Amino acid sequence: MPLSQGARVLNRRRFIVGAALIAAAVSYLVYAGIRTTSMYYFELSEFVARRDALLGETLRVKGWVKQGSVSWDAHTNELAFELATKDGGSPVPVAYRGIRPDMFSEGREVVVEGRYQQGGLAARQIMTSCPSKYEPAVGGAAPRAGS
Amino acid sequence: MPEVGRLAVCLALLFAAYGVLAGVAGGLRRRAHLVRSAEHAAYAVFGLVVIATAILLRALLRHDFTLEYVAAYSSSTLPTQYTVAALWGGQKGSLLFWSLLLTLFTTIVQVQNRERNRALMPFVTATLMTVAVFFLSLLVFVTDPFERLPVAAREGADLNPLLQNYWMMIHPPSLYTGYVSASVPFAFAIAALATGQLGDQWTRSVRRWALFSWAFLSLGNLLGARWAYEVLGWGGYWAWDPVENAAFMPWLVSTAYLHSVMIQEKRDMLRVWNVVLVLLTFALTIFGTFLTRSGVISSVHSFTQSGLGPFFIGFLVFVLLVAGGLLAYRLPELRTPATMESFLSREAAFLFNNLVLVGIAFAVFWGTVFPVLSEWVRGVKITVGPPFFNRVNAPLGLVLLFLAGVGPAIAWRRASPRNLRRAFAGPVAAGVVAAAALALARVPLGYAFATFALGVFVLGTIGQEFWRGMRARQAMLHESAPRALGRLVGKNRRRYGGYLIHVGVVSIFVAIAGSNAFRIEAQETLKPGDEMVAGKFRLRYERVTSEENAHLSRLAAEVSVWRDGRQIATLAPEKRFYKKPQQPTTEVAMRSTLGEDLYLVLGSYDPPSGLVTLQAYVNPLVSWLWIGGVIMAGGTLVTMWPSAAERRAVAYELGRAQVPAE
Numbered sequence: 001m002p003l004s005q006g007a008r009v010l011n012r013r014r015f016i017v018g019a020a021l022i023a024a025a026v027s028y029l030v031y032a033g034i035r036t037t038s039m040y041y042f043e044l045s046e047f048v049a050r051r052d053a054l055l056g057e058t059l060r061v062k063g064w065v066k067q068g069s070v071s072w073d074a075h076t077n078e079l080a081f082e083l084a085t086k087d088g089g090s091p092v093p094v095a096y097r098g099i100r101p102d103m104f105s106e107g108r109e110v111v112v113e114g115r116y117q118q119g120g121l122a123a124r125q126i127m128t129s130c131p132s133k134y135e136p137a138v139g140g141a142a143p144r145a146g147s
Numbered sequence: 148m149p150e151v152g153r154l155a156v157c158l159a160l161l162f163a164a165y166g167v168l169a170g171v172a173g174g175l176r177r178r179a180h181l182v183r184s185a186e187h188a189a190y191a192v193f194g195l196v197v198i199a200t201a202i203l204l205r206a207l208l209r210h211d212f213t214l215e216y217v218a219a220y221s222s223s224t225l226p227t228q229y230t231v232a233a234l235w236g237g238q239k240g241s242l243l244f245w246s247l248l249l250t251l252f253t254t255i256v257q258v259q260n261r262e263r264n265r266a267l268m269p270f271v272t273a274t275l276m277t278v279a280v281f282f283l284s285l286l287v288f289v290t291d292p293f294e295r296l297p298v299a300a301r302e303g304a305d306l307n308p309l310l311q312n313y314w315m316m317i318h319p320p321s322l323y324t325g326y327v328s329a330s331v332p333f334a335f336a337i338a339a340l341a342t343g344q345l346g347d348q349w350t351r352s353v354r355r356w357a358l359f360s361w362a363f364l365s366l367g368n369l370l371g372a373r374w375a376y377e378v379l380g381w382g383g384y385w386a387w388d389p390v391e392n393a394a395f396m397p398w399l400v401s402t403a404y405l406h407s408v409m410i411q412e413k414r415d416m417l418r419v420w421n422v423v424l425v426l427l428t429f430a431l432t433i434f435g436t437f438l439t440r441s442g443v444i445s446s447v448h449s450f451t452q453s454g455l456g457p458f459f460i461g462f463l464v465f466v467l468l469v470a471g472g473l474l475a476y477r478l479p480e481l482r483t484p485a486t487m488e489s490f491l492s493r494e495a496a497f498l499f500n501n502l503v504l505v506g507i508a509f510a511v512f513w514g515t516v517f518p519v520l521s522e523w524v525r526g527v528k529i530t531v532g533p534p535f536f537n538r539v540n541a542p543l544g545l546v547l548l549f550l551a552g553v554g555p556a557i558a559w560r561r562a563s564p565r566n567l568r569r570a571f572a573g574p575v576a577a578g579v580v581a582a583a584a585l586a587l588a589r590v591p592l593g594y595a596f597a598t599f600a601l602g603v604f605v606l607g608t609i610g611q612e613f614w615r616g617m618r619a620r621q622a623m624l625h626e627s628a629p630r631a632l633g634r635l636v637g638k639n640r641r642r643y644g645g646y647l648i649h650v651g652v653v654s655i656f657v658a659i660a661g662s663n664a665f666r667i668e669a670q671e672t673l674k675p676g677d678e679m680v681a682g683k684f685r686l687r688y689e690r691v692t693s694e695e696n697a698h699l700s701r702l703a704a705e706v707s708v709w710r711d712g713r714q715i716a717t718l719a720p721e722k723r724f725y726k727k728p729q730q731p732t733t734e735v736a737m738r739s740t741l742g743e744d745l746y747l748v749l750g751s752y753d754p755p756s757g758l759v760t761l762q763a764y765v766n767p768l769v770s771w772l773w774i775g776g777v778i779m780a781g782g783t784l785v786t787m788w789p790s791a792a793e794r795r796a797v798a799y800e801l802g803r804a805q806v807p808a809e
Contacts, residue, residue: 008486015487015495019502026506029539030513037535041518041528060530074753077672077760098670099750099762102722102731 039113044083048090054116061121062111066091070106079104083112083121093120103128149214149293152202156293159195159246160283162188166276174269174341182269186257189272192279193250200247203240203292207233213299216240216292222303224698225311232316233306235323238455239292244320245436246282248327249275256331256356264352270338278330281462289455308699308725308732314374322367322394326432328360329397332404333429336422340473345418345481350408355787357425361405362783364398369776380733380748382668382764384772387536392515393435396508400428403504406554410494413559416485419478420501426470431508433463438515489561496554503547510539537663541594545601548656551649552605555612574607595664602653609646616643636785644786651782654775661768670750672760681763684745685709688759691752692719699725701734704749704759708738720749720761743767 040054044063047054061083069082069091079100082091094112104110104126114123166188173181203216207230212218220233220240235241253275260268286292309315332353339349371394376384385391404424410417437459474481487495514531521529556570581603582596590596613632616639620631636643671679673688680686689705703719721734738745743765750760 011486011488014490015498018490018499022499022502022506026510026543029542030510033535033539034517034531037538038517038529038531041530074751074756074758074760075672077751099760102733
């Protein structure tokens with residue numbers, strides 16, 4: 001039984017309202033999600049330039065593991081090293097407790113996620129890059145380390 | 148030989164460009180011979196790409212290290228199966244492989260439509276050839292897979308060890324198949340817009356292709372998850388990495404299309420929406436390739452920037468402009484008078500399912516590009532990680548699961564109170580009983596609880612559909628129960644195959660919810676004979692063993708697993724050190740049951756002290772992820788299998804084709 005013209009218009013409105021409610025819900029979830037879970041991502045040089053304002057923040061910093069700076073204690077799983085620019089400049093101390101990532105070694109590019117405290121970064125995750133030769137195939141996932 | 152490959156690619160580009168021009172000209176001026184000529188050009192493109200691919204494969208298998216690609220992605224000690232996989236292991240090879248699939252599908256589409264869809268075909272061919280022109284241009288002008296090294300390498304650098312894994316052999320081809328076959332529905336949508344034949348003909352013609360593409364995207368995503376789970380050793384299977392999201396977004400939109408196209412067929416509504424979904428799916432496959440290739444979004448993956456990004460963005464803009472322009476031009480003709488009548492109807496359930504799926508795709512897209520956007524707008528890169536995606540998508544996923552239970556059982560147009568009672572009394576009761584049982588079992592209230600209870604509700608509606616259909620046949624046709632069930636499914640393959648797919652989806656939801664909510668993690672540094680506890684398991688580190696061959700050396704920690712005072716398994720997580728790209732990798736050891744996986748990682752080994760650090764994860768219900776995938780694949784096969792009537796039609800056409808024509 002076909003609807004009358006009036007009922008049809010009313011219906012269209014109801015569906016537009018329904019769809020708008022869903023869109024609003026999705027937008028709210030995205031907005032709230034970003035507000036509560038986002039963090040800064042800096043190159044090391046950017047980080048060094050702004051670090052005074054970042055005390056206590058949890059963030060990600062990308063840099064290179066400085067040559068000769070790594071110390072690793074197999075008994076306690078404590079890893080300490082300095083994150084620096086590619087040529088070893090402006091080093092920032094990093095402390096991490098956990099599994100030493102497979103591809104972590106001196107001179108490698110890494111991303112450190114952690115809290116910036118007096119004296120350095122307390123890392124909760126260290127992400128190593130793939131070797132530069134590696135172009136990932138579509139859909140592969142990131143090699144990652146830490147937890 | 149490589150020069151021949153290069154020549155084949157160049158010629159293929161010329162033929163493809165001709166195919167575009169001849170197709171469009173033949174279609175606009177209605178010249179049948181031009182259209183046939185365009186189709187023949189497309190066949191030639193396929194032949195040439197086959198030749199080029201064969202030559203690259205031959206070079207890989209013969210370890211021809213004069214080629215840059217062969218030297219970069221294989222070595223003389225690489226096992227043969229991975230040497231074959233190196234064909235798509237690197238960027239250049241993967242672009243060639245993409246072209247191969249695209250031209251293969253073009254060929255199949257043209258053969259299928261020799262006598263059908265003649266008005267649409269010129270533009271279908273022209274669209275597919277336009278995509279081919281793009282990929283072939285990259286191979287000819289930007290990134291040549293047949294590039295020679297100035298000096299031949301003595302040995303190859305080898306394929307990345309992480310890719311030397313059997314899941315990695317089938318995961319990329321599967322995903323590529325899904326990506327590339329999405330071009331076919333796209334080409335038909337463009338052809339429908341170009342010709343103004345906007346009815347159901349094009350959607351019917353691409354029904355199988357859309358399903359095919361969707362099935363391979365599903366498979367590719369699951370295989371990728373499986374690979375990540377087994378190889379990467381961080382205890383999980385999905386990390387919301389941009390590269391994963393790239394494959395997930397087209398899947399979401401494609402899923403939406405498969406549902407909403409049913410409303411178009413049944414009620415002649417949502418034509419515009421369906422065209423948009425098909426265009427969007429294709430655009431997202433190009434965007435996904437862009438993400439994985441460009442390094443614009445810093446995935447932990449792709450620190451290497453390949454310089455292909457601008458080309459993909461250019462092509463994407465071109466696609467969106469052309470498709471958007473055509474859509475705007477045909478918009479008045481696409482509108483149909485039919486409207487929704489009630490919220491309580493199947494079409495409304497499907498519509499909301501669509502909005503939620505597209506909403507999830509939007510959220511994933513937003514989270515993925517947010518670092519770039521924030522850098523543009525605020526000058527600071529801000530990233531969001533898995534917590535963002537989980538928070539946003541968990542509630543949306545629950546809504547989706549609920550709708551999967553409502554959609555199959557509710558009436559079209561307007562559900563009467565009687566229909567609602569009849570359709571949902573049983574399943575709702577089942578869901579409530581399940582919730583009570585969960586509460587008694589002290590499952591904490593939360594997403595996992597809700598997922599399990601809703602899952603039972605969904606299975607309830609599906610089971611009821613099967614049961615009632617079977618009983619009806621038994622009563623009317625006096626068939627035995629198995630026969631009635633078989634016939635029921637056989638005569639309504641799409642419907643019941645779809646229900647089976649939903650059973651697989653429920654299984655996957657349960658796996659995701661369970662493994663996220665109840666996962667246990669433990670990490671300890673042990674000396675031989677020491678024990679640690681992970682959930683209900685006791686783990687004893689016995690000893691370490693090592694072994695070495697030409698390709699790699701391995702170090703394994705032998706761990707005995709105890710539960711309730713009995714030894715139930717011995718596991719040996721490993722570290723491997725590959726020799727060519729000097730790199731250690733982690734080999735997970737797993738004891739997998741339907742209830743949970745015990746997942747062990749050898750974190751580190753300290754030779755002087757003999758200390759090892761073990762990471763243990765107890766991941767509940769993960770097996771149901773893979774089981775769900777198998778069920779989905781089975782359901783898809785049921786859905787796509789030709790019905791008896793279709794088989795007769797095909798036999799008829801084949802018979803006609805054998806009669807000498809004209």
